[in-house]
Amino acid sequence: MKKDFSEFKKFVNGRKIAVVGIGISNIPLIKFLVELGAHVTAFDKKDREKLGEKADEFEKMGVKLELGESYLDNLTGFDIVFKTPSMRIDCDALVKAAREGAYITSEMEEFTKYCKAKIFAVTGSDGKTTTTTIISKLLMQQGHKVWVGGNIGTPLFAHIEEIGQDDMVVLELSSFQLMTMDTEMDVAVVTNLSPNHLDIHKDMKEYIEAKKNIFTHQTEADLLVVNRENEITYGFEKEAKGKVVEFSSKRKIKNGAYYEDGKLYVHGEYVCDAKDIVIKGMHNVENYLAAFNAVYGTVSVENMKKVAETFGGVEHRCEFIRELKGVRYYNDSIASSPTRTLAGLKAFDQKVILIAGGYDKHLSFEPLAREGYSKIKHLVLVGLTKEKIKHEFDLLKNEGINVPITMADSFEDAVTKAESIAEKGDIVTLSPACASFDMFPNFEVRGNKFKELVNSL
Known part of the structure; x- marks a missing residue:
């Protein structure tokens, strides 16, 4: 049986509430809590300059701000703490707040x-x-x-x-x-x-x-x-x-x-x-x-x-961008794990030129090499994980399996190199097998940058 929302309204009214993370889901949460009569302090690792107008807007609403590298130092004395999703419940700051008697929760x-x-x-x-x-x-x-x-x-x-x-x-x-x-x-x-x-x-x-x-x-x-x-x-x-x-x-x-x-x-x-x-x-x-x-x-x-028979798919998921000189370009930026990239590769009925690499989530790239090599015509690697991925494909050479690999110095360089490798009839896909955080805030920004670069070729 779901609770009546009037209970929550009574619960937060007049309380001291901390919201950790001034991101997409927490921005409307902060405003909502203020409307419900809570005394809100918003915490974020970003400094005031990066927050820009959002910092001014919150302060006008009466929201206190704790910003910068040591932003969690003052997470103390609160009745309720809304954490950002990726914040571990056992991190020191939340353990300390819970020990003080704070109710720890999240928007979802x-x-x-x-x-x-x-x-x-x-x-x-x-x-x-x-x-x-x-x-x-x-x-x-x-x-x-x-x-x-x-x-x-x-x-x-x-x-x-x-x-x-x-x-x-x-x-x-x-x-x-x-x-x-x-x-x-x-x-x-x-x-x-x-x-x-x-x-x-x-x-x-x-x-x-x-x-x-x-x-x-x-x-x-x-x-x-x-x-x-x-x-x-x-x-x-x-x-x-x-x-x-x-x-x-x-x-x-x-x-x-x-x-x-x-x-x-x-x-x-x-x-x-x-x-x-x-x-x-x-x-x-x-x-x-x-x-x-x-x-x-x-x-x-x-x-x-x-x-x-009518739904055309979600942006950044094997999304067709354009055909240029007989080469088709696809954006699969959502693929932030080796298994997701493998699924994307299997969607094509021919070998592709694959752009991969990015932030290291400490996942094994062996499955990508062992199960994916037969779907890859040429591999263009970029980002923090490029050497790790190359190592797994190099190991296949002992079995007589040789996937051509090109190393790129930057994201722009990866797109340029993929274009130079591609011939008429080829498919180029960005399907990184990694998160984006070494170069981009999220996979959407990475995918949009890829689309921008491809459309400017």
């Missing part, structure tokens, strides 16, 4: 506690955003009012009083958001799991345990959708409290969704042909199967078919 945790609408929550290592977006499109096609949030869409907590009981909410949730989540999700979807974010998580076990929170607080009335072909997600069935349905691209599933002989089915009903789905690749077939399971009984099979 509070949203899921008080949201009256049905929640479809999606997590996984790859395919989260596309699956979340597909579910939202399916629900909209059926005529529902839909709110999309979490990692994508709009920061929803500030809109919680506008969201009606009959609306539908679709959330993309990361392992960081789920680490401390203890609320019930009506429908939970886990697309797949493979090593990721090991730069922040202590180990793979902790990463998996965080992901499990998407379903561990469910009841018998709730639904869990899992990937039958992923060993980890398939293992979740034993711990589920609600109904479990599977999806598979490799076998027929009696009570679930599956792919067989080029066609997609859900609970035995034919939906569409894979060749008619606008966004290509078996990973997108799997994303659709997961989404069909999530909305079955809420969305008609006819509307599932309509969306599959």
Whole structure:
């Protein structure tokens, strides 16, 4: 049973509240808390100059600011602390605040506690955003009012009083958001799991345990959708409290969704042909199967078919940019892990010129080399991880496998070198297998820069 939001209003009114991180989700949160009568202090590592007009705007509203490298030193004396998603709950500053008696939470945790609408929550290592977006499109096609949030869409907590009981909410949730989540999700979807974010998580076990929170607080009335072909997600069935349905691209599933002989089915009903789905690749077939399971009984099979045959995909996910001199360029900047890059490579029916490399999340690039070499015509490497990736491909030479590699000095240089290598009929794709933080604030900025460079060739 969801809590009444009037409880939260009473809880925060007149309280001293710290909001750590002045980012996309926390900016509207800060304003909302001020409107609800809280005394807010906003903390951020950025200095005043980088915050710019936002700092002036907050101070005019009465928000205190703690900025710069030592911004967490004064995280003391607060009743409530809203943490930024990637901030570990066991970091010294939060442990100290909790010891003082502060209630530690996050924007998404509070949203899921008080949201009256049905929640479809999606997590996984790859395919989260596309699956979340597909579910939202399916629900909209059926005529529902839909709110999309979490990692994508709009920061929803500030809109919680506008969201009606009959609306539908679709959330993309990361392992960081789920680490401390203890609320019930009506429908939970886990697309797949493979090593990721090991730069922040202590180990793979902790990463998996965080992901499990998407379903561990469910009841018998709730639904869990899992990937039958992923060993980890398939293992979740034993711990589920609600109904479990599977999806598979490799076998027929009696009570679930599956792919067989080029066609997609859900609970035995034919939906569409894979060749008619606008966004290509078996990973997108799997994303659709997961989404069909999530909305079955809420969305008609006819509307599932309509969306599959019209939805053009999400920006930065195998996104076609342009064709120049017979060479096609694609932006797959979302691919911030080796497994996601492999999925992107498999979407093409020919070998590609791959631009890869970036921030080091401490993931192994062996799977990219061993499973991906047959899909790569030429590899252009850039960023902090370029030597690590090159090392894994160099090891294949002992087995007589030689993928041509070009090292780039900068992102611009990588695009220039890829263009010079490409011949008529080739495909060039940016699919980095790494996060963007060595050169860009996020994958969107990286993808937009790539599009800008390609369009200026």
